[in-house]
Amino acid sequence: MIFKTKNLDIDAPATKGFWRSVFSRLSRNKLAMTSGLIIVTLTLMCIVVPIFSGVSYDKTNWGEIMQSPNMVHWFGTDSLGRDLFVRSFIGGRITFEIAFAAAFVVLLVGIFYGAIAGYVGGKVDTVMMRIVDILYGIPFLFFCILLITLFGNSMALSFVAIAAISWLDMSRIVRGQTLSIKHKEYVEAAMVSGVSNFKIITRHVIPNLLGVVIVYAALTVPNMIVLSAVLSFFGLGVTEPMTSWGLLISDGAQNMQAWWLLLFPAGLMIITLLSFAFFANGLRDALDPR
Amino acid sequence: MKKILEVKNLKVHFELGGGMFKAKRVVHAVDGIDFDVFEGETLGIVGESGCGKSSLARALCGLNKITSGSALFAGKIDLAKASSKEWNEVHKQMQFIFQDPVAALDPRMTVAEIISEPLITLYPDMKKDQVLQKVLATMKLVGLTQNQVNRYPQEFSGGQCQRIGIARALILEPKILICDESVSALDVSIKAQIINLLQELQQQLKLTILFISHDLGVVKHICNRILVMYLGNIMELGNKQAIYSNTLHPYTKALLSAVPVANPTLEKTKQIQLLEGDLPSPVNPPKGCVFSTRCPQADDVCRASRPKGKIIQEHFVTCFKA
């Protein structure tokens, strides 16, 4: 709750809150800011390029098969004559969609699951964390193949598969943080004032672990990108003519003489991964200045 | 005088470890104590670390579970079996001030948010304007200025943080304040400010204070009555003059003699009763008197059975020798 003091005739300057000072520290970190800019630009291009390029990503064009990069097709074309520039960004779009959506689910589920397990503790904690342990035991690829044989191959499924295993780490991290916050005196002060457990979690626990969580989330997104690429590399999840970075890289790897087929999608992905890593690093430094 | 808190045979035990194949061990933090707190007094609870004074204080305001016994609050609510509705009533009238002034404030909240939290929680119908007025009035009461209302705790020194903590406790206009080592972490020059503030507030608001501390100098200054604890048991209980100038229990004597006084001539000449050894484990307290393992006067009787508390010269003492 923010109190407005204007009508009370008090000069009560609000000083920089936690998040604003984090941002001002972050903005001084050039590497992190550049990385952030690259991420934003790539995301925007993934949205914009397929819409405005006027070139279809899925139409076969027999007249322009396997062209190396040139002025018309900046990234060249593939074995069906499709423009790689457009395909790279439509693939990026799919990849980002899966990664961001999965990261969002991971954040939501991981935070609440971990915070409840850590805060309530005791038997509830034991049962909840054993469930996590059991899920950890399931081999990822095996799990995906099982899902696909049961429900058929679809993009939604690869998203479900990735989200289902990725929240486990997050919930463990959040639980650990919660355990340490739970014994802080400000949480006990809230208890002594009769604040309900749910309010304590949402008002005191989650805001105080958000810093760690955000850094971890920023590190999770590239993980998701890699996972979705791995799935599509094996032909799971996204299917032709739709594409993703994983699929493009897999194609490129099979046509090594057409070097551009591998170089551009892989290059984009590596740039993205590095940017996320640097950005997360900068975020961590900004959150925890020492 | 009216009793505001009646504690009878109160026990606070914690279970340790106890895995699938390990037997559970029980820490006897508070092991059956009786005392009353009267309205308007300051009762000091002293003892060394591990004596159970903090566990007692925390149990009284609901941070620890009471294992058995009873603690009757204001003659009507037994804290040992209070419902959550009754606890809310208790929270309105009994508040807690913590040891570490900085750690007791949520770093992500402004001063106003911190101080208003108890009010918003226990009086959810109160209007926002009223809440803010109350916050500002309480800040003034504890010596904070109004223009600090939107600042964050990191910008305050330890002494100011403790003032914020006191304001948070006082905004509900409680009857009892439990101070658990509330001035121990402060610098010497700030400590005196906060002690004076607590005393002024007590007079102004007719507060009852439970003052838990290991600092016998501070306790002597601020308290009317003093309760000396050792290993979860009461050793001696009485008013200040009785405890300090007519000490009966050997543990209290040792404790008082060990306090260093800011007076070199006195320090060079005084006789310190050095206690041998360490505090026994509260998991296996001694069979006889809990102090018998370190007591200079202990004999076989002391080691064989627990002494019952008795009243001598207006003291409540738990000792065979007194």
Add this chain to the structure above:
Amino acid sequence: MDNKKPPLLEARDLVVEFKVQDGLVRAVNGLSFKVYDSEIIGIVGESGSGKSQTMLALMGLLAGNGKVKGSVKFNGQELVGMSTGKLNKLRGDQIAMIFQDPMTSLNPYLKISSQMTEVLMLHKNMPYKQALDEAIRMLDKVKIPDAKNRIHLYPHEFSGGMRQRVMIAMSLLTKPKLLIADEPTTALDVTVQAQILELLKELKQEMNMSIIFITHDMGVVANICDRVNVMYGGWLMETATIEQVFATPYHPYTSALLETIPNIEHDVDKLKTIPGEPPNLLHLPQGCPFQPRCSKVSPACSGQIPLRKIAPRHVMKCTVEVAQ
């Protein structure tokens, strides 16, 4: 004590600075003091007074962003600017340090026996058997019961007070000339504190060493020290024997500090207080750091303030008039 003998340790114009994000913090500012043979000198101060930073600077243990200026002579050797290797040798051998938390100098994964013998084998080239005997003898000396068997325990198997004794024993193994004790009894209960203080006084007599005792507790100072340095905001405010400090504290800070302490021996209705807040080292005033809180402040306080000798062995840094 005989003042003609050169002091064991002499600090002159010691300055300790830290570079932080918001500027330069001067934690210690122009500190000069002497430590003579077999005396216990106290350094008292509140948080931000620079008392701990002074000692870390002496030991060459400052954090990476810290810088030391000035001079510290130990037994004639200059410590400021000494190479780490030489300093390490000196630290293990002739200067020892004990801390508030014994676990900072004890390795939780090693038995006490191996930690103690290692020191002797390294610094004194003793064979293991002899080192073990010596270690047991030292544990006996700090009154650890059943030292012969308990030396083979791990640090966590000792209680807080016993652990402090183990740390003292370990620091004394090489028979140092100077022991720096940084709040060694602050975390302990009064009864245990009394034991440790007694022990330190006995050991000082027996081993003929000097002790620099850092604390914030004037009671502890009165108990154990011969002389005391009072620090505030990085400045050395007053140096005197403890009799002088407690009977005639001339510096306004020292006298105010003594008046704020609730005394177990005599009662007052209301404690005197020092108004204001502890110093913020980033925003110190020109001149004396105590000015904003001082009751005897004058315009001269924002200028240069020299050290003044008021009585034999009684020095202070203040402009206030002193009635002799």
